[in-house]
Amino acid sequence: MKELPIGFIDSGYGGLTVVKQSLKQLPNESIIYLGDNARCPYGPRSLMEVRKFIWQLTHFLREKGIKMLVIACNTGTAAALDELKAVLPIPVVGVIASGSRAAIKQTQNNQIGVIGTAGTINSQLYTRTILEKTAKVKVESLACPSFVELVEEDRLDESSTQPHVNEVLKPIIQSGIDTLVLGCTHYPLMKREIKEASGSKVHLIDSGVETINEVSMLLDYFNLSRTAEEQEQDPASQIYYTTGEIEPFKVIAGKWLKADDIVVRQCRIKGEIIVEATNCES
Amino acid sequence: MKELPIGFIDSGYGGLTVVKQSLKQLPNESIIYLGDNARCPYGPRSLMEVRKFIWQLTHFLREKGIKMLVIACNTGTAAALDELKAVLPIPVVGVIASGSRAAIKQTQNNQIGVIGTAGTINSQLYTRTILEKTAKVKVESLACPSFVELVEEDRLDESSTQPHVNEVLKPIIQSGIDTLVLGCTHYPLMKREIKEASGSKVHLIDSGVETINEVSMLLDYFNLSRTAEEQEQDPASQIYYTTGEIEPFKVIAGKWLKADDIVVRQCRIKGEIIVEATNCES
Incomplete structure (x- = not known):
């Protein structure tokens, strides 16, 4: 369980500010990110619609395997945090x-x-x-x-x-x-x-800074933190998914996270679910 | 459950530094404190003995009713946090x-x-x-x-x-x-x-400051925080117990917490349990 990444979901790029803080404060943790750029912004949508989207993003990351979910999006937190916390068997943190x-x-x-x-x-x-x-x-x-x-x-x-x-x-x-x-x-x-x-x-x-303080405490509280030794043996990884286009995501995420080797993969909204683009196109 | 106080245990007066921070950051929360002044200091004792004492203090506060337990004592945290967290049905926080x-x-x-x-x-x-x-x-x-x-x-x-x-x-x-x-x-x-x-x-x-940040987050996380409105209707209370003498505790706690109306009650160690002094003497 400890080995699994922390999952971050957002309407687009915004949640990368939370990820940036995670990379700084929690260097031993792997992360997996899903930005719903195809349907961004969430702000003008109804909370009911946003809640549906947040559930779709959550299902996608849960299938990949995550030990904690961060709704790195204020609109998403307002719409779905209470429901996700009540239902999911992993800790869920909002902003x-x-x-x-x-x-x-x-x-x-x-x-x-x-x-x-x-x-x-x-x-x-x-x-x-x-x-x-x-x-x-x-x-x-x-x-x-x-x-x-x-x-x-x-x-x-x-x-x-x-x-x-x-x-x-x-x-x-x-x-x-x-x-x-x-x-x-x-x-x-x-x-x-x-x-x-x-x-x-x-x-x-x-x-973002404050949210990662909370993530750090909850990882400790639930004995889910990876140690420096584990990081040495099995270095933390980062994978970024977007429902939008890969290239602009790579450019903006690279600029913001100050990294040029970011792994970005694409996924598609197919009816009510989100699937990896490769599967989708095959 | 929300209405119950947060319980703080310590070997003596030290935990009052954590309480002080709680009164500042969490003004809506009631607190109940138990200082084991009669057996202080814990530092030179074996961790096994300290663990036994911590359990005794915990049982006393659990009988009074608490929604969260703070081991406001580093020696106590080192000795017993993992065990208490694993066993108690309420959140337990160490320092x-x-x-x-x-x-x-x-x-x-x-x-x-x-x-x-x-x-x-x-x-x-x-x-x-x-x-x-x-x-x-x-x-x-x-x-x-x-x-x-x-x-x-x-x-x-x-x-x-x-x-x-x-x-x-x-x-x-x-x-x-x-x-x-x-x-x-x-x-x-x-x-x-x-x-x-x-x-x-x-x-x-x-x-102390850092521990109360964690308490505040966990109260929110577990939906245990009291609201300002609840505080208005039913003001938060503070009760201090000591296994030592009442008067010196009142003086030191009053000085440190900058309050002169502190309610201090005495309890006694009777064999393996701690009981209120009035019951003990009756």
Whole structure:
């Protein structure tokens, strides 16, 4: 069981920010990733539809064999975490509780901001999670539906991007928050732009970093951690699947994970299930 | 189940450093504490004897009703965590894995120091836990058997204390570590003296803080967290038991937790079990 990889699922590239943190903090662990680029973004979809997609991604990785599942996607967490946790026999981790805890720990003026996709913000899951933990804070939230495309379409270097980000974030920054939760795993990929727009007084919470802290604790708690010795004998591996095209995934993942030998495989959505592209085409 | 307190057990006062962090980070949670002051320190005892004591403390709190157990004592964690986790139907958290993870995250020069009681250091549990997680670091460890008494006997303000602490810590500080794990929950009570002896370049890891992060995550993971609304309707309570004398416990706990209305009750060791003093004397 310990030898199996940790499974990460996401609507596209965003979950790679969580993987990046895993490679840093948990070097002994193998990972298997599935990005649903073909159907990205999830943000504007109904939670019911997202829940169905998350189950499809989960079944695919479960068939490959995983010891833990990370829903590395805020919309997916909002839609399906409770259900997956209740049903699956392996530990399941989402990204919302970790980010909420970190924000409560961080804020000094008790004013927390949360940005995310329309799906995540409309679900109000961050606001509810934070307010359940402490009645002392005020939570401002804002849907930033255009941000995911900026990342997925690799448009961050365009000259119109920074003014757009400034404009979108203006109301939440002006509300007086001192802590801003990046409530979408795509957003750490545009941390520079968000930091520029929010100024030095606002502390950004990267849900990926916080999520991997939780993964690390749960691996230990359930005696699922691989040791350095095991890593020496049988080095950890990484495999990336996408429902989209291989080449752009390779380029963006390589850039973000700072690696040029990434193994990317393709899978296809076939009716209600996801299958490897090679099988599909044979 | 959610309404039950979190149980904390320790050989004496040390676990109060973990409780202090719980009161700060988890204000909605009730706590029940049992300090085995009558048999403190645990450090010089055999792990088998400590394991027996930990089971006695655990049975006492389990009869009172707890939703999670924190072994807020490094010697106790080294002796009994694995066994308790395997047997009890509630989550059990120790202090060693949390401190180890935090140290690995913190160190820049990959040289970590660990100080603790003779029991904890001889068990080598910190060293093994850290080296299992990463082969890159070097771990220096040092038993500081005199430190627990300095705290338990309230002798930190004596003029001989600081020179003694400097002298004891000299070898481990000189070994070149940049991170020092306070591998005994009593040590945060003498953080000022340890900081003075170790200098500004050494980062201290307080296992209490790290342990409560883990408690917070597990409460969420197992849906055991109390909400702010529940806290409003039914405020969280704190009860402290000691196998020692009530008055000195009240003074030291009050000083450390910065509270003067602490409810302290006494219990007695009667053969193989621990019972409330009132029952015992009736």
